[in-house]
Amino acid sequence: MAVLSVPDAPVGDWLEAAARRLSRRSYDGRPVAEDALAALESVCERFRSAAEVRTVLAREAPPDMFRGILGSYGRISGAPSALAFVGPAAGEDVPVAIGYSGETAVLEATRLGLGTCWVSGLFRRSTAAAIADCDAGEAVWAVSPVGYPRATLSGAERLLYRQKPGRARHRLAAGEIAPGIGSAWPDWACKGVEAARHAPSAANRQPWRFRYEGDHVVIAYAGPESVKYPKRLDCGIAMLHFELAARASGVPGSWLLLAGGADVASWVVE
Numbered sequence: 281m282a283v284l285s286v287p288d289a290p291v292g293d294w295l296e297a298a299a300r301r302l303s304r305r306s307y308d309g310r311p312v313a314e315d316a317l318a319a320l321e322s323v324c325e326r327f328r329s330a331a332e333v334r335t336v337l338a339r340e341a342p343p344d345m346f347r348g349i350l351g352s353y354g355r356i357s358g359a360p361s362a363l364a365f366v367g368p369a370a371g372e373d374v375p376v377a378i379g380y381s382g383e384t385a386v387l388e389a390t391r392l393g394l395g396t397c398w399v400s401g402l403f404r405r406s407t408a409a410a411i412a413d414c415d416a417g418e419a420v421w422a423v424s425p426v427g428y429p430r431a432t433l434s435g436a437e438r439l440l441y442r443q444k445p446g447r448a449r450h451r452l453a454a455g456e457i458a459p460g461i462g463s464a465w466p467d468w469a470c471k472g473v474e475a476a477r478h479a480p481s482a483a484n485r486q487p488w489r490f491r492y493e494g495d496h497v498v499i500a501y502a503g504p505e506s507v508k509y510p511k512r513l514d515c516g517i518a519m520l521h522f523e524l525a526a527r528a529s530g531v532p533g534s535w536l537l538l539a540g541g542a543d544v545a546s547w548v549v550e
């Protein structure tokens with residue numbers, strides 16, 4: 281059974297990045313500094329936690345990658361670089377691993393002062409597949425712009441932040457994503473849930489739900505799965521956030537992926 285863990289993660293830096301990260305869609309066009317690109321590339325290489333998935337940094341984002349998009353959702357402008365989140369085109373574990381390992385690059389970019397925005401909806405898939413040099417059987421599951429965000433929110437970003445349910449920053453309460461959370465839960469698990477609350481998700485739907493089962497924590501998704509926008513990918517992102525907080529609390533472990541239902545993975549303490 282597949283296992284995910286990042287024992288070598290810079291836990292403190294990435295937890296801090298997770299708390300302040302915000303999807304940014306409008307960039308000032310300046311090229312990203314060489315040392316930042318090198319640091320990001322090194323994380324893409326080091327944290328390929330599941331062998332078949334990879335995150336590719338395109339130092340120069342192809343100009344048409346984020347085009348063809350209607351409305352403010354997903355309208356990306358001025359990004360000099362991009363990430364492509366690549367893996368096998370099918371497989372239940374694939375979106376989980378894509379979200380989990382892709383978020384390592386997103387948090388590293390945030391640590392470096394760069395903006396990002398997971399985009400799994402409208403992007404030019406053929407362009408993204410070309411920069412990622414995809415093999416037959418591989419697909420780009422999502423992309424992200426990388427660059428220096430404009431100091432102020434663009435009109436499109438402001439509009440988006442007023443919309444529901446995609447309104448950024450709005451988060452479900454801990455009790456909604458972890459029913460029964462409270463004194464019966466150990467501190468590390470409460471902190472894990474709190475870190476997961478900050479995770480980005482498609483349309484900000486926050487599908488993750490946590491259960492504490494005595495000695496382990498299960499993450500599941502709520503409602504039916506979506507073939508086009510897998511909730512398992514969102515859960516993979518939240519799993520990385522949870523793990524960083526658990527590790528920061530001195531409770532290392534690993535995620536055991538679960539098959540065949542809404543339960544996605546189980547955090548098993550070492």
Ligand SMILES: Cc1cc2nc3c(=O)[nH]c(=O)nc-3n(C[C@H](O)[C@H](O)[C@H](O)COP(=O)(O)O)c2cc1C
Nearest residue numbers: 302303353354398399400401448480481482483484
């Ligand atoms: C898997 C995934 C796919 C997303 N797809 C898009 C997208 O296609 N277009 C877009 O503008 N934002 C997209 N987002 C960004 C979400 O809308 C954003 O994370 C959410 O609204 C929460 O806001 P925040 O990231 O600023 O906290 C996506 C996020 C995730 C995790």
